Amino acid sequence: MEILLFGIAKDIVGKSSFRFDADDLVPTSVSELKDRLKGSFPEFGKLSSLAVAVNSAYAEDSDRLREGDEIAIIPPVSGG
Amino acid sequence: MEILLFGIAKDIVGKSSFRFDADDLVPTSVSELKDRLKGSFPEFGKLSSLAVAVNSAYAEDSDRLREGDEIAIIPPVSGG
Amino acid sequence: MKGNMSIEIVDVIDTSTVFAELSHPHSGGICVFLGAVREFTDNEEVLSLEFETYKIMALKEMKKIAVEASEKWKLNKVIIRHAVGAKNVEEPVVIVGASSAHREACFIACRYLIDTLKERVPIWKKEIFKNKSVWVSAHP
Amino acid sequence: MKGNMSIEIVDVIDTSTVFAELSHPHSGGICVFLGAVREFTDNEEVLSLEFETYKIMALKEMKKIAVEASEKWKLNKVIIRHAVGAKNVEEPVVIVGASSAHREACFIACRYLIDTLKERVPIWKKEIFKNKSVWVSAHP
Numbered sequence: 001m002e003i004l005l006f007g008i009a010k011d012i013v014g015k016s017s018f019r020f021d022a023d024d025l026v027p028t029s030v031s032e033l034k035d036r037l038k039g040s041f042p043e044f045g046k047l048s049s050l051a052v053a054v055n056s057a058y059a060e061d062s063d064r065l066r067e068g069d070e071i072a073i074i075p076p077v078s079g080g
Numbered sequence: 081m082e083i084l085l086f087g088i089a090k091d092i093v094g095k096s097s098f099r100f101d102a103d104d105l106v107p108t109s110v111s112e113l114k115d116r117l118k119g120s121f122p123e124f125g126k127l128s129s130l131a132v133a134v135n136s137a138y139a140e141d142s143d144r145l146r147e148g149d150e151i152a153i154i155p156p157v158s159g160g
Numbered sequence: 161m162k163g164n165m166s167i168e169i170v171d172v173i174d175t176s177t178v179f180a181e182l183s184h185p186h187s188g189g190i191c192v193f194l195g196a197v198r199e200f201t202d203n204e205e206v207l208s209l210e211f212e213t214y215k216i217m218a219l220k221e222m223k224k225i226a227v228e229a230s231e232k233w234k235l236n237k238v239i240i241r242h243a244v245g246a247k248n249v250e251e252p253v254v255i256v257g258a259s260s261a262h263r264e265a266c267f268i269a270c271r272y273l274i275d276t277l278k279e280r281v282p283i284w285k286k287e288i289f290k291n292k293s294v295w296v297s298a299h300p
Numbered sequence: 301m302k303g304n305m306s307i308e309i310v311d312v313i314d315t316s317t318v319f320a321e322l323s324h325p326h327s328g329g330i331c332v333f334l335g336a337v338r339e340f341t342d343n344e345e346v347l348s349l350e351f352e353t354y355k356i357m358a359l360k361e362m363k364k365i366a367v368e369a370s371e372k373w374k375l376n377k378v379i380i381r382h383a384v385g386a387k388n389v390e391e392p393v394v395i396v397g398a399s400s401a402h403r404e405a406c407f408i409a410c411r412y413l414i415d416t417l418k419e420r421v422p423i424w425k426k427e428i429f430k431n432k433s434v435w436v437s438a439h440p
Contacts, residue, residue, distance in 0.1 A: 048438060072422075075435070076435075078423070078437040079382055079422075080393065080417055080423075086212060128297060128298060133282070136216045137220065154214070154282050155298055158295070159242055176316040183336060188338040189333065191333050191334075193332075193406075195328060198326060250324070263333065274403060
């Protein structure tokens with residue numbers, strides 16, 4: 001399962017994407033993914049907000065993650 | 081005393097300006113000028129509004145008119 | 161501020177330069193309103209519009225409106241430009257705009273500029289229909 | 301309406317064509333907002349901004365916003381265009397606009413387009429100062 005990273009999320013992790021492999025504990029929901037990120041990188045807990053997109057649309061915390069989904073971490077947006 | 085006419089005021093009077101000559105009864109205030117206009121051309125009484133500008137600024141009904149002033153009839157404006 | 165105002169009555173409005181004119185290093189926001197000729201009024205087809213003005217007074221009133229807006233909101237640049245003569249459907253008639261540090265001020269100022277221009281500036285519009293022509297707003 | 305929307309992410313915003321793009325025979329009003337790089341943030345001099353985006357999602361969100369605006373107000377044309385990459389002071393960053401029969405709808409729609417874009421569209425801005433750079437809004 002590949003996770004895309006943008007903006008400050010990319011800086012926190014140090015790369016523009018990373019993978020959970022089959023022998024990792026692959027997160028099964030948006031909230032589980034957020035908790036895993038905050039556990040591994042405490043900087044995520046300090047952001048103003050943290051959203052996840054699944055297949056290029058905002059996802060709810062309760063949404064399930066499936067292998068093959070395009071998953072992205074959306075730190076606070078600041079367009080305009 | 082010359083009076084400038086614009087828009088529908090020009091159509092009502094049939095020209096773009098007219099004069100009160102010294103041997104006319106020259107109006108001495110804005111309200112007197114408006115009354116004279118409505119008397120001579122009843123169509124002025126049917127407009128949504130009727131304003132007078134003295135020296136290119138809106139004038140009050142009580143303002144005096146003096147020889148040499150630039151006086152204009154301002155029918156309802158519709159710019160934009 | 162006064163050097164940063166552009167107040168004009170023109171024959172033809174050139175829309176291509178207006179954002180460059182309103183640009184300012186301290187402006188994060190630019191809001192512009194353009195009024196154009198519409199094809200229909202009350203379901204009747206408009207062939208063209210004709211604008212005439214009392215130019216010396218119109219420029220004075222436009223300047224007063226720009227100054228008022230600059231006193232009400234912190235603006236870096238202001239444009240008020242109106243066209244006169246005959247205009248066809250889709251042609252620009254008026255363009256007003258303001259630039260400011262943040263977007264709130266330029267939006268509200270831009271709205272003020274056009275609303276107040278329509279109330280006060282001595283410009284008259286005649287709508288030309290197929291079989292008649294009408295001075296807009298002349299009668300109740 | 302969908303054929304009358306232009307939704308884009310571009311390297312450079314060309315402001316010279318936007319009024320022509322928003323022109324429509326049934327539109328008496330066109331309102332456009334342009335966001336540009338400001339020289340100072342909290343009194344600190346900004347050298348440049350850098351924008352990055354999650355493009356596929358950003359385009360989807362921008363389109364949703366344009367559709368929402370068209371459902372809320374009667375609009376004839378809508379533009380939402382955002383730039384990415386490095387931008388210097390006074391360079392345009394975003395342009396949004398709408399055209400409608402009367403001015404009320406295009407003003408309120410234009411404000412909605414930019415406000416909602418700033419809330420939802422996945423675009424990130426980094427401010428480059430002399431001695432540091434900051435992802436805007438990242439921290440409370």
